[in-house]
Amino acid sequence: MKKLNLLYLFILNLLLISCGSNSGKKxxxxxxxxxxxxxxxxxxxxxxxxxxxxxxxxxxxxxxxxxxxxxxxxxxxxxxxxxxxxxxxxxxxxxxxxxxxxxxxxxxxxxxxxNNIPPTVYTYRIINTYPHDQTAYTQGLEFYRDTLYESTGQYGSSTLRKTNFETGEVLQQAELADKYFGEGLSILNDKIYQLTWNEGEGLIYDVTTLERQGSFKFNNSKEGWGLCNDGHQFYKSDGTEKIWILNGKTLVEETFIQPTTHRSVSTQLNELEWVEGMIYANTYQKDGVAIINPENGAIEGLINFQGLREKVTQHANLDVLNGIAYNPNTKKLYVTGKNWDKLFEVEIVER
The missing domain is CATH 2.60.40.10 (Immunoglobulins)
Structure with missing residues (x-):
């Protein structure tokens, strides 16, 4: 009987609270x-x-x-x-x-x-070609102090690597636990931040030793795709129409932009790269890279990389374009793909 009375009082209180709230009104x-x-x-x-x-x-x-x-x-x-x-x-x-x-x-x-202006359309010119590990399921690519760092995916074989981009040699490597599917990475203040796909968690490493130093949770998004930073805060894609903006210190997803052209809102944006004040983002399973204004999400340019995949060795595990790296010291841009045996230095040309 006591339990019944308590239940009655609880329901009555809920009704009273609801009636006094705008959300409970008709x-x-x-x-x-x-x-x-x-x-x-x-x-x-x-x-x-x-x-x-x-x-x-x-x-x-x-x-x-x-x-x-x-x-x-x-x-x-x-x-x-x-x-x-x-x-x-x-x-x-x-x-x-x-x-x-x-x-x-x-x-x-x-x-x-x-947006009120259509994106400018670009194509590319290959400047140099370098060897790349054909077994690398490339998820993230970024230069830091002239050294190329790479994140690779797949459960049971995900890695974090420091490489010599000119020779393709893996100089240093950290293997992720089998429960993690590695995704994008970005480096800020001598720390590497690597996303995982479905685990709702990012991993933090020392940039010199590649030793794990901690982790962080995704507080709004459910998945991790691409990651880049502007020197102060991070930008993170999750497969939806949102690119989340993370506090550079707390790593909290505080707000977001939505990449948008003059006629549509884009989704499936994957690997991200910060290039001279803009976000470069490739669309998963497509040959295009969007150039995004980080202030309002406007897609101001589209780079068509069609034909690049045909220039690598064709094999059973060959997958899509994914991997953009910009060296701010040399002003050079590089792209590759999942299980591609080549890394391309490219020049972007307006079409």
Whole structure:
């Protein structure tokens, strides 16, 4: 009987809390819509948002928020203007708080923002060709102080390597436990950060010895794909439309950008590389590399690497393009692929 009474009190408390909360109320008497009845726009457009008053209640005022910023407010039957300048691209939600008859209602509207300029299209020119370990299932590639580091994948054979890129020789290697599938890597302040695929964990190493020093968890994303850094913070892909931005000290995924062209939001972005203020990202199982503005996610360029895979030895385990490395000291760019026996120094040429 005591247990029954306690259960009754618990349910009653839940009902009371729900009734006093906006989230527990019936469907709102208001809705948010655009003057043109569309929700896809391009950067730079002005969007006129209005509130549909379903029950003809008196509206005292309304406030508009977008991408965690207060935008504007209006009194009476409000019309709220949203100027799409200096915002991140992709899929977002406009939120309005309506003040009416002593109550507040929060209403939302999905808003998709495309870039207002098509990406510039590039091709490539091969400058040099170097040997590369054909058994390496390349997941991450990055220069640090003129030395090339590589992360390889596959359960039971994932590694972290320090290599001589001119000869293909593996100078040093650390093997991952069989439970890990190695993914992208990036190096900051003498530490190597290597992602794992489905384990929700990143691994930390000393850049000189390749000894494990710790690990970190993925707090928002479920998977690890590609990783790069700008000298202060990390950028991490996870196969979705998001590139997560990680705090360089805590490694917490604090926010994200969505790589977007003038007509679509991209997914399946894999290996990442920081190149002169931009993020280079290859699309998994494709021959293209996107050049992404890290501030708003705009895809400002597309590099077509079609035909490069045909220039390596063809064999049963040959896989897709994956591996971008930029040496900031020499200003040279290198690409390879999974189980490719060649590393290419390339020059990017506008088509």
């Amino acid at each position: 469907k709102s008497d208001f809705s948010l819509f655009t003057e043109t009845e569309k929700n896809e726009f391009q950067l730079g457009e002005s969007v006129q948002l209005k509130i549909r008053n379903i029950k003809n209640r008196q509206i005292d005022s309304a406030a508009l928020y977008f991408q965690e910023k207060y935008i504007t407010s209006s009194k009476g039957e409000p019309s709220l203007q949203l100027q799409l300048q200096n915002f991140k691209l992709g899929n977002h939600v406009a939120r309005a708080i309506v003040f009416s008859e002593g109550e507040t209602d929060t209403i939302t509207l999905p808003v998709k923002i495309y």
